[in-house]
Amino acid sequence: MTIAAEGKPDDSAQQAGRPALLQSEAAQGIALISPTFLYALAMLAVPILVTFAHSFWTQNYMDIDRTFTLENYRIALTEPIYRDLLWRSLFISLTVSFVTVVLAYPIAYYISFHGGRHKGLWLFIITIPFWTSYLLRVMSWKVILGFNGVLNSGLMALGIISEPSTAFLYNTNAVIITLTHAWAAFAILPIFVSLEKVDRTLIEAATDLGDGAVRRFLRVTLPLSMPGAISALMIVMIPTVGDYVTPRLVGGKDGVMIANAIQAQFGKAANWPLGAALSVTSMVVVTAMAGATVFILRWAARQAR
Amino acid sequence: MPETPMIKIDHVTRAYGAFKALDDASLTIQKGEFFSLLGPSGCGKTTLLRMIGGFDNPTSGTIYLDGQAMNGIPANRRPTNMVFQSYAIFPHLNVAQNVAYGLKRLRLDAVEEKRRVEEALGQVSMAHLGKRGATELSGGQRQRVALARALVMRPKVLLLDEPLSALDKKLREQMQVELRKLQQAVGITFILVTHDQYEALAMSDRIAVMFSGNIAQVATPKDIYQRPVNRQVADFVGGMNFVAAEIVGEDSGTITVETTSFGRVKTEKPVQFVTKGKAATLGIRPERLRVLWDDATDKYEIAGKVVDRHYFGEITHLIVEVPGMEQPLSVSETNNFGADDIPVGAPIRLAYDPDALVALAD
Structure with a gap:
């Protein structure tokens, strides 16, 4: 006590010596985030604005005609090819995110409720696939799903099929399988965190009030871990819509997604404004889809009570 | 019921x-x-x-x-x-x-x-x-x-x-x-x-x-x-003064003990009481000791000196040293009569009811 009391005047003297600006906590906070913030502004906000601007211009062979036009959006929204690609991308990302969350939930549940002292070890094991590059992981799925791949040889050895099937690779399913695997860890972590926050006494209370294992899961654990499941869904859904590498490598003709079309416009087709319009369109659609998903899940959770 | x-x-x-x-x-x-x-x-x-x-x-x-x-x-x-x-x-x-x-x-x-x-x-x-x-x-x-x-x-x-x-x-x-x-x-x-x-x-x-x-x-x-059965219970539930005693007589339901400060006491034997040699412990609650003011006397009283005083609002705890006792007695007295004004160091006389003394198993 005495020491603290003696220390105090010194402290305030030192604080008074600092510029007043740095004393406010808000100012300190802003100072702390400003490098990242400025970097994000330069690398994220500015490119988005550039893309947005481009989407209202026209490609005129080698130059860009900067008169305002909605023609790019007309093409993006009405041309069957882009509309189909967008729908397929949404379908794939929605499927991938739901499948990923449904598969990740039991793993997160197991680690949180039965991991015991080894929770840290389990989480560490889950990150092991990330020790190799994303590209290598996608390529290895090619090895598994391919014509002479592990899956086909295995099924043939078991006598389930007589000749290699081409149904596994170069289609939508291949993209879904590969993306689900790639994003699993990102889904497990937020679900795990929200399950960790569920007060175990609440589960005992539900038991005390007559609930068996299934009912108390549905009535207490699931609703309370919903925020984690929703963030997992978003974490997977939003980036997978725009995934480019996976459909390119394992998607074949049927697995092409909107990002591949956008890449084509910025690359070979050399029509930046149309590419930009496709980008903006998919951004808007993804936002709408994510919002709708959150809304629907929250509504469903309320109804379930 | x-x-x-x-x-x-x-x-x-x-x-x-x-x-x-x-x-x-x-x-x-x-x-x-x-x-x-x-x-x-x-x-x-x-x-x-x-x-x-x-x-x-x-x-x-x-x-x-x-x-x-x-x-x-x-x-x-x-x-x-x-x-x-x-x-x-x-x-x-x-x-x-x-x-x-x-x-x-x-x-x-x-x-x-x-x-x-x-x-x-x-x-x-x-x-x-x-x-x-x-x-x-x-x-x-x-x-x-x-x-x-x-x-x-x-x-x-x-x-x-x-x-x-x-x-x-x-x-x-x-x-x-x-x-x-x-x-x-x-x-x-x-x-x-x-x-x-x-x-x-x-x-x-x-x-x-x-x-x-x-x-x-x-x-x-x-x-x-x-009527706590043993020292542990007595100590956990409320305050208790422990008094060393010597067993001088015992039958199926009672024991008689001799103490230096409280004299000879005959008391009910607790259920789990097991005699170990001649030594025994007596207990008395602090509030069962009453301060005797001025010239008041009682059939059962002991004298000592106040060595410490703790004020708790409605009551005061007096710590009283009694000659011949190892531990000082703790006395809880209401402040109605001015127990909070008794100076430390003052001589004091305390009255008690022998029924308030309980034999305790260790």
Whole structure:
């Protein structure tokens, strides 16, 4: 006590010596985030604005005609090819995110409720696939799903099929399988965190009030871990819509997604404004889809009570 | 009170490896009784409560509930309900939904369910707060919701795990009175776990005092306080002056001891009393020693000197050194007559009632 009391005047003297600006906590906070913030502004906000601007211009062979036009959006929204690609991308990302969350939930549940002292070890094991590059992981799925791949040889050895099937690779399913695997860890972590926050006494209370294992899961654990499941869904859904590498490598003709079309416009087709319009369109659609998903899940959770 | 056993604990042991949280405990709790399990932390009281509720299982022994053995019956199938120490209010549900939680399984019609929820909320004076969210409640309100949520199930036994320990003193005292009233109104058997002796004394019909996995004494609050069986119980429940004594006579029900300061005392022998040689311990509560003012005299009195004084508002604790005694006596005197003004160092005479002296097993 005495020491603290003696220390105090010194402290305030030192604080008074600092510029007043740095004393406010808000100012300190802003100072702390400003490098990242400025970097994000330069690398994220500015490119988005550039893309947005481009989407209202026209490609005129080698130059860009900067008169305002909605023609790019007309093409993006009405041309069957882009509309189909967008729908397929949404379908794939929605499927991938739901499948990923449904598969990740039991793993997160197991680690949180039965991991015991080894929770840290389990989480560490889950990150092991990330020790190799994303590209290598996608390529290895090619090895598994391919014509002479592990899956086909295995099924043939078991006598389930007589000749290699081409149904596994170069289609939508291949993209879904590969993306689900790639994003699993990102889904497990937020679900795990929200399950960790569920007060175990609440589960005992539900038991005390007559609930068996299934009912108390549905009535207490699931609703309370919903925020984690929703963030997992978003974490997977939003980036997978725009995934480019996976459909390119394992998607074949049927697995092409909107990002591949956008890449084509910025690359070979050399029509930046149309590419930009496709980008903006998919951004808007993804936002709408994510919002709708959150809304629907929250509504469903309320109804379930 | 009709003497029908509601709970019978029959030689129950709960071991964790070599450590016995509860060691061969036997106990009978009557129907409609307000029963407390009192003891310091780690004495096994919560373990016993959780085993009655079905959250833990005995390593050996049997718990009977209303005549039925409970071995292997999970918590969700037992006619008991629990008020948890942390209250365990479901944060995603409002007050009425919390109370209705257990009723959903009974599939009552909506009107009946609503009636029972309102009745339970009424019993805990929360009728107007049914729509309030669980996270918007004060500590006392959370406690009431937890109570209503358990009572609405109409359990045979209500288990309360230190329900008042999170409340501030004033609210705790108010809730003690309310809980007691509520128990008498609903007539359900209440089993309260607490480490607060005053709480146990104020609310219970009977108390079991527990130490390190063993039940030391089961008795009414008055007997626990006035006739503790051993030194440990005497020391845990309220303050106690211990006086070294020598046994000079003993028969089946009484013992006679000789002390330097209190003279020769004949007293009731506690149940578990085992004589070890000639040495014995006598106990007297600080408030059973009375200050003799001015020229007042008493048939039984001892003289000493005040060496310290602690002021507690309505009472003062005087620490009195008595010649020939190893430990100074602690005296609790009300401040009506000016005990707070007795100077340290002053000579003092104390009166006592020999009936207040109890023989204690070690």
